[in-house]
Amino acid sequence: MSILDDISSVLQQGRVPKVKEYVQQALDEGIPAGEILEQGLLNGMNIIGEKFKNNEVFVPEVLIAARAMTKGTEILRPHLVSAGIEEKGTIVIGTVKGDLHDIGKNLVRMMMEGKGLKVIDLGVDVPTENFLSAARENNAQIIACSALLTTTMGEMRNIVEAVEASELKGRVKVMIGGAPITQAYCDQIGADCYTPDAASAADAALELCTR
Amino acid sequence: MRIALIGCMVMSREISYLISQSRNIVRPWWLKQGLHDTPDILHTELQRLIDEIEQENQKLLAHERFEAIVFAYGLCSNSVIGLKSQTIPLVVPRCDDCISLFLGSAERYQHYFQELPGTFWYSCGWLEHGNPPSKARYARERAEYAEKYGEDNADYLMQCSSNWMTSYHSCGYITCPLGDFPEYPALAKQAARDFQWTYHEIPGDMGYLSALVSGPWDDSRFLTCPPGNRIEADYSIRKIRAKPCNED
Numbered sequence: 001m002s003i004l005d006d007i008s009s010v011l012q013q014g015r016v017p018k019v020k021e022y023v024q025q026a027l028d029e030g031i032p033a034g035e036i037l038e039q040g041l042l043n044g045m046n047i048i049g050e051k052f053k054n055n056e057v058f059v060p061e062v063l064i065a066a067r068a069m070t071k072g073t074e075i076l077r078p079h080l081v082s083a084g085i086e087e088k089g090t091i092v093i094g095t096v097k098g099d100l101h102d103i104g105k106n107l108v109r110m111m112m113e114g115k116g117l118k119v120i121d122l123g124v125d126v127p128t129e130n131f132l133s134a135a136r137e138n139n140a141q142i143i144a145c146s147a148l149l150t151t152t153m154g155e156m157r158n159i160v161e162a163v164e165a166s167e168l169k170g171r172v173k174v175m176i177g178g179a180p181i182t183q184a185y186c187d188q189i190g191a192d193c194y195t196p197d198a199a200s201a202a203d204a205a206l207e208l209c210t211r
Numbered sequence: 212m213r214i215a216l217i218g219c220m221v222m223s224r225e226i227s228y229l230i231s232q233s234r235n236i237v238r239p240w241w242l243k244q245g246l247h248d249t250p251d252i253l254h255t256e257l258q259r260l261i262d263e264i265e266q267e268n269q270k271l272l273a274h275e276r277f278e279a280i281v282f283a284y285g286l287c288s289n290s291v292i293g294l295k296s297q298t299i300p301l302v303v304p305r306c307d308d309c310i311s312l313f314l315g316s317a318e319r320y321q322h323y324f325q326e327l328p329g330t331f332w333y334s335c336g337w338l339e340h341g342n343p344p345s346k347a348r349y350a351r352e353r354a355e356y357a358e359k360y361g362e363d364n365a366d367y368l369m370q371c372s373s374n375w376m377t378s379y380h381s382c383g384y385i386t387c388p389l390g391d392f393p394e395y396p397a398l399a400k401q402a403a404r405d406f407q408w409t410y411h412e413i414p415g416d417m418g419y420l421s422a423l424v425s426g427p428w429d430d431s432r433f434l435t436c437p438p439g440n441r442i443e444a445d446y447s448i449r450k451i452r453a454k455p456c457n458e459d
Contacts, residue, residue, distance in 0.1 A: 060356065060359075060360065063367070063371050064364045067364075098324070101375050102374055103371055103374075103375075106371065124375070150285075150288065150289060150307045150450075157446075179288050180250070180286070182292075184444065185444065185446065188446055
């Protein structure tokens with residue numbers, strides 16, 4: 001097995017110290033950072049993402065794998081930057097006003113970061129205007145909002161309408177997700193994208209940013 | 212009137228009492244508490260019970276048949292969206308979840324949602340059937356994580372799963388109008404102390420549940436979805452509406 005396979009394998013087990021060790025070893029062996037990211041870390045994360053979609057693994061496994069990916073990427077980042085590998089897009093993410101749940105949102109953030117996207121995390125209970133101002137300040141392509149509660153999902157409509165009514169219209173896409181959210185709701189409120197899980201959210205965000 | 216009631220065990224004490232007092236003849240089917248966390252599974256279970264009740268109904272004598280299937284459920288993570296029946300009307304409260312049903316109205320829940328933002332709700336049923344936050348629960352979870360994923364990951368997973376608690380400010384204990392066992396509010400008070408939440412005791416009101424069991428099913432509080440229709444999300448204060456299946 002190559003070192004990149006080893007990285008993928010220990011990442012899937014969420015073994016942070018091993019991931020760091022193997023990533024460093026791969027760099028020492030002279031493997032380009034981009035290759036370590038794609039064929040080691042992202043390969044492992046994609047396998048976990050697929051397994052999660054198929055109910056073969058659950059949230060804790062995805063969380064520890066995503067954390068291992070974040071730690072591995074931290075080691076790679078200076079090398080990626082010096083190799084001229086740029087961030088592929090910028091996303092502003094947060095849980096909507098009135099909603100204090102963040103596990104899903106954090107997972108989406110880590111998955112997006114794994115795809116090489118820059119993610120500005122506004123946290124939970126985020127008012128509509130904060131999403132818009134952060135998108136302006138960071139020149140973001142996407143506002144991604146999360147809600148766990150049927151009592152708070154209505155806030156997403158306000159965000160879509162605020163973007164429509166602002167100069168961000170046409171420039172910033174709105175992505176939505178969370179347990180009670182559906183494609184039908186996305187269509188109803190006129191959001192740009194709905195995805196049912198964190199892995200497909202990251203895929204969709206990358207596509208929207210590089211389209 | 213004979214009705215079939217599909218309910219969540221979290222409301223079983225209140226509903227069982229109301230059934231005993233009702234002019235209606237009510238047969239309950241109970242589902243375990245907590246299925247709202249997996250809305251797809253809850254939806255499948257609800258539809259399976261509707262189908263089962265309708266099949267059984269065909270075999271009954273006319274005077275024995277159910278005239279309605281009522282749901283002791285709110286939207287519950289939108290699990291009720293898409294439910295349909297062939298022969299018996301479905302009656303569903305227009306509310307988000309059981310907190311409205313425990314408090315007596317969707318308006319009263321909305322009031323507290325605004326008044327006491329970041330409140331975690333406790334009730335007799337939640338303590339008996341649910342797994343609300345407590346020190347003991349977190350100790351159990353951490354031990355499980357440590358065994359499966361190692362100590363370092365266990366700390367991380369506990370941090371992930373309890374992050375939200377620091378954003379909550381209040382613990383709302385909804386009293387049971389039938390009377391509470393003293394250990395239940397005591398458990399809620401203990402959780403409030405453990406997590407630095409302000410403790411509020413809010414009187415429960417069985418009015419909404421009573422109307423569910425005995426009627427009237429006024430259109431402002433309940434959707435009556437006729438046979439051959441399915442329940443559709445409305446995304447307004449009315450929450451849900453009926454849509455003919457042949458328009459799909």
